[in-house]
Amino acid sequence: MNTYEKFRNMMDNHIVLSFKGEINSDIITMVLQIMETKLDAVSEKSSVRKKIFNVLVECMQNLYHHAEAEVEGDIHTRRAMLELFYDEDFYYILTGNYIKNVEISPLKDRIDRVNSLSKDELRQYYREILDNNIISNKGGADLGMIDMARKSGQKLDYNFTKVNDDLSFFDLKVKVDKKRDN
Amino acid sequence: MDNFKIEGTKQTPKIAFSASTGILEISGRSIPENTFEFFNPVLLWLDSYSAVAPQKIVAKISLEYFNTSSSKYILEVLKRLKGMLNDGKEVLVEWYYEEDDEEMMETGEDYQDVSGLPFNIVAKED
Numbered sequence: 380m381n382t383y384e385k386f387r388n389m390m391d392n393h394i395v396l397s398f399k400g401e402i403n404s405d406i407i408t409m410v411l412q413i414m415e416t417k418l419d420a421v422s423e424k425s426s427v428r429k430k431i432f433n434v435l436v437e438c439m440q441n442l443y444h445h446a447e448a449e450v451e452g453d454i455h456t457r458r459a460m461l462e463l464f465y466d467e468d469f470y471y472i473l474t475g476n477y478i479k480n481v482e483i484s485p486l487k488d489r490i491d492r493v494n495s496l497s498k499d500e501l502r503q504y505y506r507e508i509l510d511n512n513i514i515s516n517k518g519g520a521d522l523g524m525i526d527m528a529r530k531s532g533q534k535l536d537y538n539f540t541k542v543n544d545d546l547s548f549f550d551l552k553v554k555v556d557k558k559r560d561n
Numbered sequence: 562m563d564n565f566k567i568e569g570t571k572q573t574p575k576i577a578f579s580a581s582t583g584i585l586e587i588s589g590r591s592i593p594e595n596t597f598e599f600f601n602p603v604l605l606w607l608d609s610y611s612a613v614a615p616q617k618i619v620a621k622i623s624l625e626y627f628n629t630s631s632s633k634y635i636l637e638v639l640k641r642l643k644g645m646l647n648d649g650k651e652v653l654v655e656w657y658y659e660e661d662d663e664e665m666m667e668t669g670e671d672y673q674d675v676s677g678l679p680f681n682i683v684a685k686e687d
Contacts (some may be wrong), residue, residue: 408571408572426661432626433626433664436626436628437628437629440630505671506675509675523629530664
């Protein structure tokens with residue numbers, strides 16, 4: 380693919396921003412700042428822009444706390460990806476990061492549980508988890524998935540791709556409806 | 562007791578706790594990765610404050626965005642206030658949200674429910 384084709388490809392897929400690289404606190408701050416500037420320029424309602432930014436914040440927090448490092452020789456790097464794109468009806472926030480194979484099953488259970496709940500049940504579940512007074516050492520407090528599901532009002536779409544005996548690649552796609560009013 | 566003041570940034574909220582008036586303001590956004598670092602001094606101040614606080618305490622919370630790791634700490638702040646309520650103080654939480662931000666309104670209701678504090682949930686017009 381030559382550069383023009385790459386460029387066309389990004390245009391045709393309506394990619395607002397695509398990031399791949401090391402995840403650290405400075406990078407997160409910068410990516411969110413760029414995202415916010417870009418969102419200010421899109422023609423969606425402020426409630427939709429806000430929802431998208433909320434989900435982005437949560438996704439970056441997830442990457443920060445949960446992305447596993449790849450190990451190449453002595454070098455450990457926490458690389459991950461984040462992409463925001465849209466089609467006619469939805470904005471999509473896509474993240475991808477490495478995860479330890481042993482962590483797949485509990486994570487999958489958590490997302491499936493969140494996906495099985497109705498709007499009201501999610502709210503109830505959110506209150507329960509908020510109230511149980513444990514702040515996990517990774518800071519994520521387990522509320523992230525519930526929060527993203529509530530904010531997006533859509534099921535969370537995910538996939539695991541096995542990389543080797545230790546690691547898999549976890550991708551999560553969160554949709555935000557352009558037309559949803561609440 | 563000294564007032565507690567932190568200016569807001571792109572990641573962290575403005576904190577303006579006035580010891581003598583009992584007006585405790587948290588505003589802006591709270592999206593840092595290391596929420597403990599930010600909130601621990603806030604909680605420590607509130608711990609000392611409970612002994613010297615005036616009879617009437619009003620917390621004004623006006624947040625545009627916060628991440629879920631901040632949400633537990635916001636509840637911790639409210640739990641400190643609940644302690645003061647249980648000690649016989651008069652405590653009110655004023656929860657502000659932007660008019661079109663239904664989620665932030667619902668979040669206020671969630672906190673009201675979970676904390677058991679009196680809340681006044683107020684829409685801000687742009």
